[in-house]
Amino acid sequence: MHEFFAQLVNGIALGGIYALIALGYTMVYGIIELINFAHGDVYTLGSFFSLTILGALGVSGEVRGPLLIVDVGVTIIGAAMLCGIVGILIERLAYRRLRFAGRLAPLITAIGVSFILENVMQVWRGPSPVAFPAVFPTHIYNVGGVGISLLQLAVVTLAIGTMLLLEFFVHHTRFGQAMRATAQDREAATLMGIDINRTIALTFFVGSALAGLAGFVSGAYYQSTWFFNGFGAGLKAFTAAVLGGIGNLAGAMLGGFLIGIIESFATWKLGGQWSNVTVFTILVLTLVFRPAGLLGEVTPEKV
Amino acid sequence: MIFVYIGSTILVAAFGQRIHVPVARIAVYVGLALLLSVGPVLGLGSDATLNTLADAGIFVLLALGLNIVVGFAGLLDLGYAAFFAIGAYTYAMLASPQFGVHLPFWVLLFVGAALAGAFGIILGSPTLRLRGDYLAIVTLGFGEIVPQVFQNLTRFTGGPNGIAALDFPSLFGRSFGTAAFPYYEVTLGLIGVALVTARNLRSSRIGRAWMAIREDELAARHLGINTTRMKLAAFAIGAAFAGVGGVVYAAKLSLVSPDLFQFQVSILVLSMLVLGGMGNIAGVVIGSLVLTLVNQVILPQSNVLAQAAHLPVNLSNAHFFIYGGILVAIMLFRPEGLLPSAQRQAELHESVQADGV
Numbered sequence: 001m002h003e004f005f006a007q008l009v010n011g012i013a014l015g016g017i018y019a020l021i022a023l024g025y026t027m028v029y030g031i032i033e034l035i036n037f038a039h040g041d042v043y044t045l046g047s048f049f050s051l052t053i054l055g056a057l058g059v060s061g062e063v064r065g066p067l068l069i070v071d072v073g074v075t076i077i078g079a080a081m082l083c084g085i086v087g088i089l090i091e092r093l094a095y096r097r098l099r100f101a102g103r104l105a106p107l108i109t110a111i112g113v114s115f116i117l118e119n120v121m122q123v124w125r126g127p128s129p130v131a132f133p134a135v136f137p138t139h140i141y142n143v144g145g146v147g148i149s150l151l152q153l154a155v156v157t158l159a160i161g162t163m164l165l166l167e168f169f170v171h172h173t174r175f176g177q178a179m180r181a182t183a184q185d186r187e188a189a190t191l192m193g194i195d196i197n198r199t200i201a202l203t204f205f206v207g208s209a210l211a212g213l214a215g216f217v218s219g220a221y222y223q224s225t226w227f228f229n230g231f232g233a234g235l236k237a238f239t240a241a242v243l244g245g246i247g248n249l250a251g252a253m254l255g256g257f258l259i260g261i262i263e264s265f266a267t268w269k270l271g272g273q274w275s276n277v278t279v280f281t282i283l284v285l286t287l288v289f290r291p292a293g294l295l296g297e298v299t300p301e302k303v
Numbered sequence: 304m305i306f307v308y309i310g311s312t313i314l315v316a317a318f319g320q321r322i323h324v325p326v327a328r329i330a331v332y333v334g335l336a337l338l339l340s341v342g343p344v345l346g347l348g349s350d351a352t353l354n355t356l357a358d359a360g361i362f363v364l365l366a367l368g369l370n371i372v373v374g375f376a377g378l379l380d381l382g383y384a385a386f387f388a389i390g391a392y393t394y395a396m397l398a399s400p401q402f403g404v405h406l407p408f409w410v411l412l413f414v415g416a417a418l419a420g421a422f423g424i425i426l427g428s429p430t431l432r433l434r435g436d437y438l439a440i441v442t443l444g445f446g447e448i449v450p451q452v453f454q455n456l457t458r459f460t461g462g463p464n465g466i467a468a469l470d471f472p473s474l475f476g477r478s479f480g481t482a483a484f485p486y487y488e489v490t491l492g493l494i495g496v497a498l499v500t501a502r503n504l505r506s507s508r509i510g511r512a513w514m515a516i517r518e519d520e521l522a523a524r525h526l527g528i529n530t531t532r533m534k535l536a537a538f539a540i541g542a543a544f545a546g547v548g549g550v551v552y553a554a555k556l557s558l559v560s561p562d563l564f565q566f567q568v569s570i571l572v573l574s575m576l577v578l579g580g581m582g583n584i585a586g587v588v589i590g591s592l593v594l595t596l597v598n599q600v601i602l603p604q605s606n607v608l609a610q611a612a613h614l615p616v617n618l619s620n621a622h623f624f625i626y627g628g629i630l631v632a633i634m635l636f637r638p639e640g641l642l643p644s645a646q647r648q649a650e651l652h653e654s655v656q657a658d659g660v
Contacts, residue, residue: 035436097635103435104379105634108577111381111570112630119624127620231566235447238440273455280444287441288429 005146007268008261013152015260016159017221020214021237022244022252023166024207030247031183031203032099037110038090040234041117042083042208046215047225048125049079051132060133072135072216079216080209087208088201096197114231121227129226132219155217162210163253169206170249179203183247232276236263239283245296254294340491343484354483357555359595360490361548366575366591367497367584368544373573374582375510376537377517378431379439381569382446386542388564389422390415390549392453395466395559401459408472412493412550419546420539427538431531446569454561465560472554479554486555493551494588497544501584504540513537514582567623571598574626577633580640589642597625 021043028036053075054060063071094113098106136154140147170176178199181189186196218233219225240259244251259279266278286293343353365387372380393415397406406414430441453460460466471478472485479485504510512533515523524530553559571594579590601608602625605618633640 033436035440094631094635101634101638104377104439105638107379107436107439108573109631109634111573112627112632112634115570115623115627116631117627119621119627122620122623235443239444242437242440273451277448277451277455280448283444284430284441284448287433287437291433291437 002145003268005144007264009146009148009152011261011264012257013155013221013260014264015240015257016155017214017218017256018233018237018240018259019159019253019256020162020210020217021233022240022256023163023249024211025238025241026244026246026249026252027166027179027203027207029241031179031200032095033103034095034106034110035238036090036095036204036207037107037234038113038117039207039211040230040232040237041114041121042086042090042230043211043215043218043233043237044121044225044227044230045086045117046079046083046212047132047219047229048121048130048215049082049212050075050216050219051130051225053078054133054135059135061135062137063135064137068135068137075135076213076216080212083212083215084205084209087204087211090208091201091204096200114234118227118231125227127227129224132223132225134223135220151221155221158213158217159253159256162213163249166206166249175199175202235283236279239279239286241293242283242291243286243293245293248293248295251293251295340488343487350483353487355595355599357483357487357490358599359592360487360494361552361555362572362575362595363494363588363591364490364497364548364551365545365572366579366587367494367501368541368548369572370541370576370582370584370587371501371504371513371544372537372541373576374587375505375517376513376534377435378534378537379435379442380538380541381439381443381566381573382449383442383541383545383572384564384566384568385446385449386419386423386545387549387552387568388449388453388559388561389419389542390546391553391559391564392460392466392549393418393546394550394553395469396459398470398554399466400468401461401466405470408470408550408554412547415546415550416543417546419549420543423539423542424535427535431534431538443566443569446566450561450564453564461560463561465558465563467558469553469557469559471557481557486551490551493547497547498584498588500540505584509533509536567626570626570630574629576640578629578641580642583640583642586640586642590640594626594629598622 021039024039024042025036028034028039054071057071057074059071059075090113094109095106098109136149136151138149140149141153142148170179178189178194179202181192181194182196182199189199190196215225218229236259237256240255241252242255243258244253244255246252259282262282263275263279266275270278338347342348348356365383368386369380369383372378372383394408394411396402397404397411397414398408399405426442426445430438433441454463456462471480472489473479474485512523512528515526515528516530516533520530552563556563572591575591575594576587577590578594579588580586602618602621605621609618
């Protein structure tokens with residue numbers, strides 16, 4: 001039973017990372033119906049940007065006290081901003097031209113962008129895993145016999161906090177309103193005076209910034225990263241977005257935590273080599289039997 | 304003599320028009336076919352060259368198969384390497400000391416095709432109702448699962464190390480051995496069969512149904528086309544091509560292991576299609592030849608080339624960048640590929656105009 005709860009905590013923390021990435025997938029899909037395949041690589045970029053910023057701050061290990069908040073805050077904001085800018089650039093250079101080109105051309109382009117980013121990171125940081133400083137104190141809180149680390153608490157708080165902020169942003173601000181209008185009917189939104197290019201760019205910025213945040217968190221969590229990290233994590237986060245109901249923010253969060261927990265238990269019960277197979281099987285089953293996901297609404301395909 | 308026949312059929316099938324083929328054109332194709340098939344018999348081309356060409360030929364087979372799925376039927380399959388893996392592992396398990404089974408290569412060509420095709424149907428039947436981008440992701444998931452399963456079922460598949468010391472194929476009692484020449488000729492023959500098949504399929508009732516589905520699935524269904532069955536057919540036939548490619552690949556390499564069939568392979572084949580022009584058979588052949596040349600000759604030699612040109616670059620690790628760059632650049636600037644079929648080009652440009660209003 002003890003092991004059960006330990007795995008549950010692991011899974012929830014892992015799920016928090018997936019949830020943060022899944023939010024970006026779901027936002028972009030919600031607004032332009034594109035599976036932004038490069039999103040996972042933006043997440044990896046986030047951990048490399050964080051590494052660079054931490055290096056500039058002179059952080060190479062555990063940080064304690066108020067300095068922890070400063071260092072982590074600066075790194076997160078810096079990595080998120082840089083990733084956000086990369087997201088805007090990707091949209092501008094690779095996707096905008098194809099906005100009217102059907103479904104497959106943008107998806108193929110997105111795969112291309114993903115490969116380019118991976119190669120750039122491979123050249124930048126080498127082909128092997130790179131160590132990431134263990135910024136957070138390793139203190140373990142004992143909650144009813146189950147150890148929970150500060151970092152695990154931070155991941156879950158960050159993920160849920162971000163989701164709530166986003167919900168507010170999308171439903172109670174003018175930009176959010178513009179996003180929803182653009183998602184519903186681009187032409188009508190334009191006629192209502194909404195600058196859809198700016199709205200879509202902003203969506204990419206926010207989604208990519210969240211990926212940058214997730215990149216920092218996963219670096220700190222695993223204390224290592226490498227250029228190909230985003231492929232697997234991106235696929236799992238996409239699975240999370242689909243499982244929760246793509247286009248739905250709360251769904252992405254729920255899906256993220258579920259996938260994290262499932263992966264954690266699959267690793268425990270079946271062995272690590274089966275965890276990917278389990279997650280992708282869930283992806284296939286969800287798409288086949290409930291393509292709208294757990295929280296999504298069933299919508300007919302737009303013709 | 305048979306190679307001459309096959310070779311000429313290949314070229315006529317690939318480049319010839321159905322009606323009114325000019326005599327001069329036929330002469331050129333027959334000449335090329337003769338050169339390709341008989342040349343090596345007379346000692347033309349070193350072993351290394353033939354080896355590269357045989358590898359290129361396997362990828363031509365894969366690209367022709369994927370072209371049926373993506374180019375003809377418009378179904379984006381991102382897990383095509385899975386079927387390639389199924390073909391290769393079929394040969395590895397049934398023609399090696401692994402289980403002590405030693406079936407002949409020629410039989411396994413059919414078994415590999417059939418098994419891969421069957422898996423195409425198994426994967427396709429529940430998923431083909433999904434719309435395009437979801438289908439792409441499901442196939443990607445399948446493409447990830449298959450090599451992972453091969454890696455995990457160590458007792459049957461040798462795990463991460465795979466299966467080695469596969470039987471050499473033989474013909475009339477003579478073993479192929481390790482020389483590239485027989486593999487080259489076999490690949491050439493198979494490409495001939497594949498070209499004829501692909502070309503006939505394209506102009507058949509099935510082929511026209513595929514293209515109708517690609518352009519407008521709803522309209523196709525209303526015209527009385529059984530879209531699910533047609534899509535399954537595309538999936539199964541495309542998979543069968545990959546199965547054949549896998550059998551030849553395994554036999555030629557005399558080894559299989561899970562890392563030979565990763566996602567990158569699926570994307571490599573997709574890049575070949577996109578580069579040459581999806582849906583166009585000649586374009587696909589040329590796209591795959593060009594990319595194999597880049598992969599096997601230009602990139603490994605890039606240091607030498609760069610030094611010769613006094614350029615401070617080393618491209619030997621640039622595979623991903625090149626595939627990605629091809630996908631992005633072609634999709635953005637020339638979605639019909641370098642060698643488009645006239646029809647596809649017209650369609651693509653028409654749709655851009657229509658939507659852009």
